[in-house]
Amino acid sequence: MKPRISMITLGVDDMEKSVKFYQEGLGFPKLDSPPEVAFFTLNGSWLGLYGREALAEDATVSAQGSGFNSFALAHNVASAAEVDVTMQQVLSAGATLVKQPQKTSWGGYSGYFKDLDGHLWEIAHNPFEWIGPKDE
Numbered sequence: 562m563k564p565r566i567s568m569i570t571l572g573v574d575d576m577e578k579s580v581k582f583y584q585e586g587l588g589f590p591k592l593d594s595p596p597e598v599a600f601f602t603l604n605g606s607w608l609g610l611y612g613r614e615a616l617a618e619d620a621t622v623s624a625q626g627s628g629f630n631s632f633a634l635a636h637n638v639a640s641a642a643e644v645d646v647t648m649q650q651v652l653s654a655g656a657t658l659v660k661q662p663q664k665t666s667w668g669g670y671s672g673y674f675k676d677l678d679g680h681l682w683e684i685a686h687n688p689f690e691w692i693g694p695k696d697e
């Protein structure tokens with residue numbers, strides 16, 4: 562299997578609010594899609610939003626869950642200053658601050674937030690290697 566993640570799908574409780582959060586609040590470009598699902602184009606992959614219950618049913622697992630889901634999504638940026646700016650943007654869009662941006666033990670700079678459905682996101686700057694499109 563070739564290593565790649567082509568799409569990440571998040572189960573959401575309120576599709577309209579979640580679409581607004583990602584499209585207007587975070588500026589993710591939304592693709593045309595049916596009302597029960599939303600797709601956003603990212604750099605080389607897609608983010609999908611689908612009803613939490615429907616996504617669990619599709620995967621044949623329980624929709625009940627609490628606490629830490631054992632993963633975090635990361636959005637890497639080019640500088641520590643950009644981490645701060647991006648964090649303010651997501652908080653203004655309705656995200657919940659989990660960890661204030663700060664220097665990390667590994668020499669970078671990052672902070673965490675939760676989206677409207679509690680999905681954990683990290684905003685990070687890695688000074689050792691840029692993890693992003695080569696033109697940025």
